[in-house]
Amino acid sequence: MLKLMVVSSAPHIWGKDSTHTIMRDVLIALVPALLASIWIFGIRTLAVTIVCVGVAMLAEDLFERVTGRPNTINDLSAAVTGTLLAFCLPWDIPYWVAGLGSVIAIVVVKQLFGGIGQNFANPAITARVILLLCGFGGAMTTFTVDGVTAATPLADGAVYPGLSAMLLGTRGGSLGETCTIALLLGGAYLLYRRVITWHIPVTYLGTVFVVSLLAGQNLGVQMFGGGLMLGAFFMATDYTTSPMTDKGKLIYGVGCGLLTMMIRLWGSVPEGVSYAILLMNILTPHIDRVVRMKPLGGA
């Protein structure tokens, strides 16, 4: 009897990247910022992160079991969402609020819209915004560093902590957003591994830089004083909620930058990164519809 071979459509070889390796790379890129955060705010940041990641993965697992969807725990996307959510919470957030945030991110924002690849907005950012608007605002924007209450350097009347504090991250802020150096390191890793392209971070950061310059703002505060670095490299670059084409990404990055600065300069809240990215997330399907690639030899 003739042995039958495996028959499938070409191609017969595949790249090494998978959703799992991409998410793993994002987690690796977040490690420097996590270590910096432990150094700056103490070991409780690690506990908050573990709670967020644990609850996120558990929520994903349970939801998929209940609804009979394929289990996606192994693709690590829930772990990324959990880590990113933790990074935009203060280090002393009550654990139950952090856990609640993870449930909102995974169940409400991600799974109810169809799971990975289907969510219209970044789960971590949306969860953070919902927590803010649900009355946890006080707990989420009061930061203490070394026992002293410190507002984010972007708040009205905040004391400028100096450029070196901004780069090292020893300032008020969410637990993962403050150490610019660690975040840049992570961003560079993502670029090197080609997980992200330069389009969104460069246009986002560039727009904030130019607008700050034109508006006569303190560049150090605007660039390094809020969640911009975390947002530009890790949040705005989320595949599902950012445009697919390079040109679309440029528009999206500029949009994020302009909205961030509009909120910071004229809005009622000191920081605009989350809201800016969320708004651009919502515009993403429209950008993808309008910005076309011209097929080679096509009309």
Added chain:
Amino acid sequence: MKRRAKGIFVAANKNTANCTPVELKVPPRVRLPLALLGTNSSSFTVKKGDTVTVGQPISTYGSGIGVPLHATVSGTVEGIEKLRLATGYVVDSLVIASDGKQTVWEGVKPPEVPDAPSFLEAIRNSGLVGLGGAGFPTWVKLNASVDRLIINGSECEPYCTADHVTMRDYAADLAEGIAIVQSRLAIEKTIIGVKHPPQALLDAFSQIPNVEIQQLREFYPVGAEKMLILETTGRIVPGGKLPKDVGCMVLNVNTAVFIARYLRTGMPLVQKLVTVDGSAVRTPGLVIAPIGTPVEALFQAVGGFVQEPAKIISGGPMMGTALPDLEFPLLWNCGSLLALGAKEAVKPDSTACIRCGRCAQHCPMNLMAFEMTEAFARKDVDRLRQIGASLCMECGCCAYVCPAHRDLVTSHKLMKRFLATQPKKEEAKSC
């Protein structure tokens, strides 16, 4: 903005680039299916019990562009059987039992080609189809008026080395083939596109005017016809048009070499130079074998297998077709045979699209695969036409880079077939 060809980087795996081809012992039996473009309406002109000799025509032209097939061994016709091709179509296949003598048909002699029509007729009678892989009848391609002849020596598919070895060992034949086509068709300039030109090739062409060797950038699919034209001439073939519409003709290295040899000897297309490689193969090598030989014989010729083969590919790993079994015959357009072990045979499972956009970033045709798949799922004909879905050349870049391992090429193949069956807008309105 000037457009540049783009694609992906794949490991070249040119393990056999320094090998010397071995000639296969005549197989006891060959099978010659009506598998070529245009031959599906051909019929065999020999019947069971007939004696055939090497180079003897065995089938009719068939429809408009078809070419005749030729006996590749001498011996006796055993009959006609059905063969299921990788495309799913079942075609007639002539089985010849070889007598081992390889007696040459008395009609094999250099063709007399005083003018253009007789030249095309001779090429048609030689049974020549594009040897780069697509297998398009060469006489149809040659029936054009162009100003650039582009010789495709890129071999951008991993493993494949048949063109490289031909350029290395038979550069003089290539020069002769180019000269014939150039003078016959009054083409002013020839460009040989090659990634790593062998020294012998450079030497052979150093004194020849109007032929330029262009070193190609290292990416896949730089050898795809439209990419190669863009890389070498900067011209873009519009959708639905042919290279000749932008004044270009692309011929594979071995196709050009065949033309030279055929005009010299009159021996039709009866054998192939094939790269034999893959993880299941003991010692990768190159084999010259009669067309129709069961592929297993070619694997045995290089020392057989080191592990149980689980997948056999005719062609390269990016665009080749998976063969159903080791008995399958070597076909005219096959330039390489790969045997893969169980580990590499099965694709990782598809997961959900994460909308990373890599498929679009790497598409040489600048198509947006994720959109095509969505539109196809809705059977949205207008949308598919609008986004140029039928421009897809199935090169596989999108599927290769997809981190969710989605079956994009499969989907695109079905999509193109579906689109071809849909009435055009005007027709739809009138009925």
